[in-house]
Amino acid sequence: MKLTQFIITLFFINFSNFSFSCNLSRSTGDMGIVIERASGSLLIVEHTNDQILCQVKGLGDLSHASAVFSRDQAYVYIFARDGGLTKVDIRQGKIVKRVVQAGNSIGGAISQSGQLIAVSNYQPGGVKIFKSDDLSLVADIPANINHSSNRSKTVGLVDIPGEQFVYTAFEGNDLYKVDMSHPDKPVVERLPDIGKQPYDGLVSSDGRYYIAGLFGEDGLALVDLWEESLSAKKILSHYGKGEKKFPVYKMPHLEGWAMNNEHAFLPAIGQHNLLVVSINNWKEKKRIPIKANPVFAMAQPDGRQIWVNFAYPDNQWLQVIDAKTLQVIKTIEAGKGVLHMEFTPRGEKVWVSVRNKNEIHIYDTKTFKRLKVLKAESPSGIFFSNRAHKIGL
């Protein structure tokens, strides 16, 4: 082989590596992904200069997708509606592995050690747990309904410290806590009858308080996970009583519920209100009137602002609440289909997906100035890599 041939061969070897990938050498601390829900693709982005770096295709049905990051922030795991679990190298912009692990799934979580990925499934129900390195199956936990062989849909799956996961069963009305400290011997604890039809859940950022929203009755179920013996307490049981209800086109998402040291801010179902709950006693303190039925209420990392988006047909709006005065301080008309918001890690900016305009809008949280608009195909969820180091996300 001549030198020129050798160089040409080297070039083609490199070129074939480059052609379908990002091939970035940068660090990933300021990177993230945006779900493009209609095209089954995702955008790899960075929020220092607010730009799109590349696109990854072939992720399946992303109509209700979420993501978690590996503890080294090198990989993102995508949970797709079609049961697909995909591991993506975010610097290479490449799919490392993809398994279709169920017929229909709703979300997932990564364990404290980063070694396990849990997926919450609708069809068949239950939770499956995989090794994060090769996506091999470690455990299949069915969440059977009333000890029958019928599997319940599982929802509100979160990680908590101690290599544990918590979730609820929609048909079973149970809460489950699974300890995966010994992956070959999962310890499953079931707390029955927490309330009718839990439909989503969240855990406080310290991993202590789990709150399940209930579809089948008023109110929410609260579980203090620091108690030795678990029990569920009903909170806000009567918040809807005597109120005019608006039609609910989209249930609020709970994982985004905002909590600071004093208050939790909860989107009311079928009401044009944000409920402010005192964390001391879990009682309602105030209702903040807002523009329409809320979907996400997300707290800025310092807890000072709460950003709220809304359900159809009012999903062009964003409202910002000051956590100190408990007042709406800003209303923004971003465009139809505001689906998700993600703050930069220390909160100086917020990225907003505006599906119908095929745009991502980036705002300065201090001045509310729109800093930049990026193009994206039907963008929905936005996830930044600092989530790798948070409990319960």
Place this chain on the structure above:
Amino acid sequence: MKLTQFIITLFFINFSNFSFSCNLSRSTGDMGIVIERASGSLLIVEHTNDQILCQVKGLGDLSHASAVFSRDQAYVYIFARDGGLTKVDIRQGKIVKRVVQAGNSIGGAISQSGQLIAVSNYQPGGVKIFKSDDLSLVADIPANINHSSNRSKTVGLVDIPGEQFVYTAFEGNDLYKVDMSHPDKPVVERLPDIGKQPYDGLVSSDGRYYIAGLFGEDGLALVDLWEESLSAKKILSHYGKGEKKFPVYKMPHLEGWAMNNEHAFLPAIGQHNLLVVSINNWKEKKRIPIKANPVFAMAQPDGRQIWVNFAYPDNQWLQVIDAKTLQVIKTIEAGKGVLHMEFTPRGEKVWVSVRNKNEIHIYDTKTFKRLKVLKAESPSGIFFSNRAHKIGL
């Protein structure tokens, strides 16, 4: 040039790149540094497999050093005792830039946007602010004592949201808040007479409450930074009254003070106690008797455990307090010179520097089992890269 020559040339080009550097291509989300105080060097480490990756030399006098990370987690900035400010590429294991910006400095902070680095100086006093990319000087803020030309030492420097820094003046008895939103026009706000000789400070993880320890009088000064008009409130003014005082060989460090949603855990000065303060009313709730004079009291990321180390001559001990029962649940004899502790981002492990043994000990926080021992030259501060995304660290 023959093929063999060409390959040999390529090899040497690569080799020369490798020889004085880490030259890592890995992502940095699970990386960090350990200060080697006696040798002016630092170790680049990673906490997924708990290993040392390489060593960087030439950092100056690291006898009291601290560090902050760039928002992309590619760089670490080291604040040395000799006034040196050094920017290190953590994957290359190389010094990118080093400036000696004062005669004696005590610590620093990085702004919310990541664009500015502030350094707290003893000699000459005041705070200097630099661009994070090239370490060029942006602002020099003197902290003059009583409007004289004498510069006060500054301490307790932290970042807060809104591109702001907060610090106190030891001789001036003032608190300063500096807004760097427009770097060419710093807005300096001075709150005078917060208490006698503030010697260190911390800010809560949401950037709201600043607490200054006072050397010249009993108690601490608390400032709610969410208030429009700043004011200082004295808290715990009499905690030492009537107590037997032990000699103080080392003042407690405040930046490590532990705070969860309910309580702050404060090392008492000259007492073998940890003070538990209710965050609701900032009053003392309990004193937890501990082995000796505490130095750092650090909370696990989920707030469940508080790890405490101790001043000379009792610095071989570690104690762990359960934040729920407020009891000591574990006492560990690690070896003389336990100087610092750092939790992994989600708290499953803690790294401890044991200076006199030239070792880093790594513990499982659930079982308290010592998982690994790494060799290091007089290790002191340990800093993991997830600090990049935290407020006030």
